[in-house]
Structures are given as structure tokens and as C-alpha cells.
Amino acid sequence: AFTTGFTYDALPMHVRFGPGVIAELGAELGRLGLGRALVLCSPEQEKTGELAAEALRGRAAGVLAQARMHVPIEVAHLARERAAALGADACVAVGGGSAIGLGKAVALEQGLPIVAVPTTYAGSEMTPVWGLTEGGRKRTGRDPRVLPVSVLYDPELTADLPIGMSVTSGLNAVAHAVESLYAPDSSPIVSMMAEEGVRAMTAALPAIVAAGSDRDARARALFGAWLCGACLGATTMSLHHKLCHALGGTLDLPHAPTHTAVLPHALAYNQRATPAAVAALSRALGAGNPARALWDLAGELGAPRSLAELGMAEADIARIAEQVVTSPYANPVPVTRDGVVRLLQAAWAGEPPA
Numbered sequence: 001a002f003t004t005g006f007t008y009d010a011l012p013m014h015v016r017f018g019p020g021v022i023a024e025l026g027a028e029l030g031r032l033g034l035g036r037a038l039v040l041c042s043p044e045q046e047k048t049g050e051l052a053a054e055a056l057r058g059r060a061a062g063v064l065a066q067a068r069m070h071v072p073i074e075v076a077h078l079a080r081e082r083a084a085a086l087g088a089d090a091c092v093a094v095g096g097g098s099a100i101g102l103g104k105a106v107a108l109e110q111g112l113p114i115v116a117v118p119t120t121y122a123g124s125e126m127t128p129v130w131g132l133t134e135g136g137r138k139r140t141g142r143d144p145r146v147l148p149v150s151v152l153y154d155p156e157l158t159a160d161l162p163i164g165m166s167v168t169s170g171l172n173a174v175a176h177a178v179e180s181l182y183a184p185d186s187s188p189i190v191s192m193m194a195e196e197g198v199r200a201m202t203a204a205l206p207a208i209v210a211a212g213s214d215r216d217a218r219a220r221a222l223f224g225a226w227l228c229g230a231c232l233g234a235t236t237m238s239l240h241h242k243l244c245h246a247l248g249g250t251l252d253l254p255h256a257p258t259h260t261a262v263l264p265h266a267l268a269y270n271q272r273a274t275p276a277a278v279a280a281l282s283r284a285l286g287a288g289n290p291a292r293a294l295w296d297l298a299g300e301l302g303a304p305r306s307l308a309e310l311g312m313a314e315a316d317i318a319r320i321a322e323q324v325v326t327s328p329y330a331n332p333v334p335v336t337r338d339g340v341v342r343l344l345q346a347a348w349a350g351e352p353p354a
């Protein structure tokens with residue numbers, strides 16, 4: 001990249017990181033000159049939503065605990081109507097990619113700024129990418145309006161993220177970093193964030209599996225998630241993300257576990273053409289074959305390694321491969337039908353990556 005040159009857009013966000021920073025939500029809105037925020041969260045996290053409303057002090061317009069995976073259009077309409085009815089001039093999205101995605105749906109139409117308080121490692125808070133699902137089809141797009149203006153990373157909110165979800169969400173984050181390293185629009189800045197993000201996350205996950213309440217490990221994982229999310233926000237994703245998008249969209253497989261099962265295989269597919277990415281990942285993982293190291297790590301952490309155990313039928317392999325080869329996108333190694341079928345067969349069966 002130093003000989004050919006590169007481009008990097010620094011995304012305009014204010015980030016605060018630290019245990020207890022959620023208490024500063026009200027002050028943060030004041031700093032931004034915002035009046036009243038609608039709090040968005042998933043039904044399972046209504047208590048965390050209430051905590052955010054309390055932290056907003058006089059600036060809470062209400063709590064809508066209806067966020068769901070992949071932002072169904074009906075929920076987006078409801079949130080937009082609620083924000084307008086309550087006279088909110090901002091949204092506070094507390095939770096994982098689903099809550100932040102709902103905030104993005106409101107920002108996209110009404111331009112309300114988002115303050116994000118992430119509680120998983122999915123990384124949506126660092127990206128200008130939105131998604132909306134209508135009639136069983138998910139549309140996605142990029143729009144600078146949906147990028148949160150502020151992000152408050154409070155590791156204490158992740159202390160109760162169940163161990164299984166912590167692991168798959170963490171490996172979902174690692175997948176962003178991996179694909180950013182060989183993205184067509186990568187840069188030395190992104191590579192630095194990716195390597196450190198993978199290092200921080202993969203060092204933290206074993207400690208979290210040993211003790212979910214390990215505060216130092218939780219903070220390091222959330223920091224890793226930030227870096228990996230920033231990589232996602234800065235670059236174009238390749239084969240791995242296309243595969244997971246097709247598997248999630250067509251077969252309704254769970255988001256983070258699907259990323260976990262596919263990543264070692266997608267990376268193995270691309271490793272031969274991406275020596276700089278392999279070098280960075282080898283440094284971060286302390287192992288010469290990053291694809292194999294990630295597969296081993298998933299096993300040690302007790303994560304699902306086969307698409308079969310996530311509910312995929314073997315007969316669906318051909319259909320997904322077809323979808324993935326018919327939409328053109330950047331990938332360091334040419335994407336062939338045979339190659340993708342072989343990749344999916346190994347991921348389906350839970351075999352080690354080739």
C-alpha cells in the first residue's frame with residue numbers, strides 16, 4: 001500500500017470508553033445540544049433501556065423495547081412514529097446490532113442523531129451501514145446519516161452477556177477485522193486496527209469463558225470490538241460476509257454463530273492470495289495458520305463449528321453457493337461455484353479448514 005498509495009476516511013464520531021460511562025448519557029446529550037432522546041432496545045434488555053433512560057435524567061422521551069434482529073420494517077415504522085409523537089430529537093440505542101440497527105432506521109428517514117451504547121461485540125455502532133427487512137428480504141445500504149454521533153462503550157453492561165453469545169459475538173467481530181485486512185479499500189490504518197482488534201478480542205475470550213465477570217477481559221473484548229467494528233465501517237467486505245449474509249437471509253441462521261462457523265473456512269479460501277493479511281493475523285493469534293488457529297480457538301471456547309448444528313440442511317449448500325457466485329463482489333481469490341461448494345461442505349460438517 002505504501003508504494004501504490006491508499007485512501008482513508010476517518011469517520012466523525014465521539015467515543016467514550018470506561019466502566020460506568022452510561023451514567024454520562026444526559027451530559028453527552030447536553031454536550032451535543034440535543035433535547036430529548038427516545039431509548040431503543042431489545043425486549044430482553046428493557047431493564048438496560050430503563051437504566052439508560054434514568055441516566056438521561058430529564059432528557060428521556062421514552063423507552064421502546066421492541067428491537068429485533070434484521071430490523072423488520074414494521075418495527076422501524078413504529079420507532080419512527082414513536083419518536084415523532086414524543087417529540088424526540090435523538091435516539092439512544094442500547095444493546096446489540098438489533099437495537100443500533102433500529103436507531104439507524106429512524107436516523108435514515110428522520111435524520112435523528114444516534115447515541116449508541118453497545119452491549120455486544122457486533123460493531124454496528126462504528127459503521128454507516130443500515131439494514132431493513134421487508135417481505136422476507138433484507139436491504140442494506142450505506143448512508144453517513146446513520147453513523148452514530150457518539151458511542152459510549154461501558155464494559156459493565158457486557159458483564160451479563162451470556163458466555164456463548166460473548167464467544168460468537170466476539171468471533172463475529174474478528175471476522176470484520178479479517179476481511180478488512182484483504183479488502184480492496186484497506187489501508188495501513190485499517191490493518192493496524194484489525195491486527196490489534198483481533199489480538200485484544202482473541203486474548204479476552206478465553207478469560208471470559210473462564211469467568212464471565214472478569215472485568216479486565218470484558219473491557220479488552222469491548223475495546224477489540226470497537227477496533228473490529230471500525231474496520232468494518234472503513235472497508236468493503238468480501239466472501240465471508242457475503243456467505244453469512246446469504247445464510248442468514250435465506251435460511252434464517254443465527255447471525256453471530258453463523259459467522260463463527262464460516263470464518264475459518266472463508267479465511268482458508270483466501271489465505272493463499274493474502275500474505276500480508278496472514279502475517280498480521282499470525283502476529284495477532286501467535287500461530288502460523290490463522291484459519292486453523294481460529295477453528296481451534298472456536299473449539300476451545302465451546303463455540304459451534306458446523307452449520308449443520310445451526311440447523312442448515314446439507315441440501316441447501318448448492319442454493320447458497322449459487323446465490324454467492326451470481327452476485328459479483330471483490331474477493332482476493334476468484335469465487336468459483338466448486339470452491340464455494342467445497343468451502344460450505346466443510347463448514348456444514350464442522351471439519352477443519354482446508
Ligand code: NAD
Pocket residue numbers: 042043044045068069070071095096097098099101119120121122123124125127128129130131157158159160161162165169232255256
Ligand atoms: P442482537 O442485537 O440481536 O442481540 C442478541 C440478543 O442478545 C438480544 O436479545 C439482546 O437483547 C441480547 N443482549 C445484547 N446484549 C446483551 C447483554 N450485554 N447482556 C444480555 N443480553 C444481551 O445481536 P447482535 O449479534 O449484536 O446483532 C446482530 C444484528 O446486527 C444483525 O441483524 C446484523 O445484521 C446486525 N449488524 C449490523 C451491522 C452494521 O454495520 N449495520 C454490523 C453488525 C451487525
